[in-house]
Amino acid sequence: MSTLPKLSATMNHIPASNPDALRVDEALQLIKTFVQPHTQSLTTELIPLQQSLGRVLAKDLISPINVPAADNSAMDGYAFNSASLFSTSSQFIALKNMGAALAGKPFLTEVEVGACIRIMTGASMPLGCDTVIPQELVQIDGDLISFATNAVKAGDNRRLKGEDLKEGKPALLAGKIIRPADLGLIASLGISQVTVNKKLRVGFFSTGTELRSIGEKLDPGCVYDSNRYTIFGMLSRLNLDLIDFGVVPDQPEDLRLTFATAAAECDVIITSGGVSVGVADYTKQIMQEMGDIGFWKLAIRPGRPMAFGSISSENHQAVLFGLPGNPVATMVTFYQLVKPALLTMAGASHTDTPISKARSLTAIRKLPGRTEFQRGQLSISSDGMPTVLAMPSQGSGVLRSMSEADCLIVLGHNQESIEPGELVDIVLFEGLI
Structure with a gap:
């Protein structure tokens, strides 16, 4: 991987509208600019x-090769020379069937004007033929077929050689x-x-003395670590090489060792927790000691606090994303900022998240000045229009609402409150491909 630029230098080229509350689009532009050097030295x-x-x-x-390799029929029917259409003044035309062409078994004799051959979908067009009449439009009488001369035009129902892909392109x-x-x-x-x-290698871990892994005893005041499993799930869908460093307590020695190991082995490090203002732990301090880190307040809800930059160890730099600890905020910031950056680093040409439209079934309160992401449930109304219902629980710690939702309602930075029936942007959780 190439050496990353200084974070401060990158930020100088992207003036923020409000340095104390960085817009989501500004943060994404900054992150993509910072990680861009990685794409210049991707190994294959x-x-x-x-x-x-x-x-x-x-x-x-x-x-x-050419695809298709030769002119072929787009449907089952009869192939003929379109000059036959102009050989009669009648409203109907009769052609003599000379044989058949199947996919993989072409008809090898030239077909003259006034004749035709039975042809199946995908079969190569015989020499002399340029048009196919669908079989349902013809009348059959022995070895003669007839059809209305206006039922087909010259060149109809023929797929041309190289129409899909041309050799050398x-x-x-x-x-x-x-x-x-x-x-x-x-x-x-x-x-x-x-x-x-080659796959990016991404290391991830949760920070917090109060966190316990699955299978451990849950002491008073402690909680099970959920973010690490959510992050694992989101990362797994991106086809990356993953290293799970587990739960790291708020102890300087443990944090330094984990950061050093992760930075030496990984291209990217993702943490959750320990980036909020006034948090009584060592995570932010260790990040700053070992790397080039910026701590941001984003104009976003949920997910305001975030750390971003790089960590160095053993002459290797890893990009660092320090995500907020609240479960929903972790997911929102990952999908809006981390996922596009990972795709950029992986060399993908398209990294934007697809946006759809739906009609809101409820009023949604919103003040301009930040981008908000609300959990929603999508449905289809009787008129066929996609509609979305904002979930009643929108707290950043309510992970269950993300499990029950199937989309995020995206309310833009300058957008105000939404009335029932208004169109809103949505991001679907699932896709066909």
Whole structure:
């Protein structure tokens, strides 16, 4: 990985509208600018196609063949020369069937004007044929077929050679995250291996003396650590190489050792907890001692406190995200700021979160001056319009509401209160691909 720039230098190039409450879009721009050098030194690997799902394509994938390899039929029917349409003044035309063409078994004889051949979907167009009449539009009488001359136009229902992909042209561009359809596309080219960027190695841990891991005794005043499992789940969907450093108590020796180990082994470190103003722990102090860290107040709800920068150990730098400790705030800041940055570092070309629209079923109170994310439940109204219901519990510590919700309602920085029936932006938790 390349050396990261100074965080202060990066911030100087991105003037904040309010340094005491950084806008979400400003914070994201700053983070992406800071981590950009990592993309300049990404290492690659050649892997089997079936192992490439979710990986980032490292270089343009050039098609070695035309797809389709030859003109072929788009449907079951009869292929013929369109000149036949102009060989008669009648409203109907009759053609003599000379044979059949199947997918993988072409008809090898030239078809003359006034003749046709039975053809199946995907079968190569015989020499002399440029048009297909669907089988449901013809009448059959022995070896003759007939149909209305206005039922089809020259060139109809024919897929052209190279129509999908042309030999020597890019089939997929570098930076593409490989999805199921891409696997099929690559396979259609006869390619069995692809060059992808190596996975980012991400280390994560929770901080707090009060935290206990699953299976440990829950002492008075202590709570089970949930954030680490939530972060694990969110990271797992990004196809990364993960290292779980567990729960680290608020002790200087433990924190220094964990930060040093994580920085030496990882490209990115993600922590939760210990970044709020006035927190009585050592996390912020150790971060500053070992790295180039900025502590921000974001104009966001939930998720106001955040730390960002880099940690150094053994001549290696790791990007650091210090997320707030409240469970919902952890998730919101991860999806809005960390996920796009990780995709950028991984070399992905598209990192923006898709936004949809829905009609709000409830009034939502909102003051301008910060971006708010409310948990919502999506449904479809009787008129087919997506509608969203804001969950009644919106506290940043109410993780159950995130489990019950299926989307986030996004209220922009300058947006004011929402009345029932108004359109709002939403981010879906789940997607098809």
